[in-house]
Amino acid sequence: MGKLILIVLTFALAWWLLRKYQRSLTRDEAPHAVPEDMVRCDHCGLHLPRSESRVSGDKFFCSEEHLHLHG
Numbered sequence: 001m002g003k004l005i006l007i008v009l010t011f012a013l014a015w016w017l018l019r020k021y022q023r024s025l026t027r028d029e030a031p032h033a034v035p036e037d038m039v040r041c042d043h044c045g046l047h048l049p050r051s052e053s054r055v056s057g058d059k060f061f062c063s064e065e066h067l068h069l070h071g
């Protein structure tokens with residue numbers, strides 16, 4: 001009987017640690033999800049994430065079209 005309680009307690013502890021671990025993982029993810037560099041289209045002034053922008057020299061554009069409009 002005492003053994004069974006020990007097993008149950010071990011599982012409860014393992015489950016608790018797992019939950020705590022998962023929670024710490026999701027908390028760590030939050031800062032990564034946050035600010036990506038925002039850049040401004042040099043043609044229309046639209047703000048967009050750097051990864052979605054077209055770059056020409058030191059200028060950023062929101063679309064291929066605006067990049068071409070600026071030469």
Ligand SMILES: [Zn+2]
Pocket residue numbers: 041042043044045046061062063066
């Ligand atoms: Zn634009």
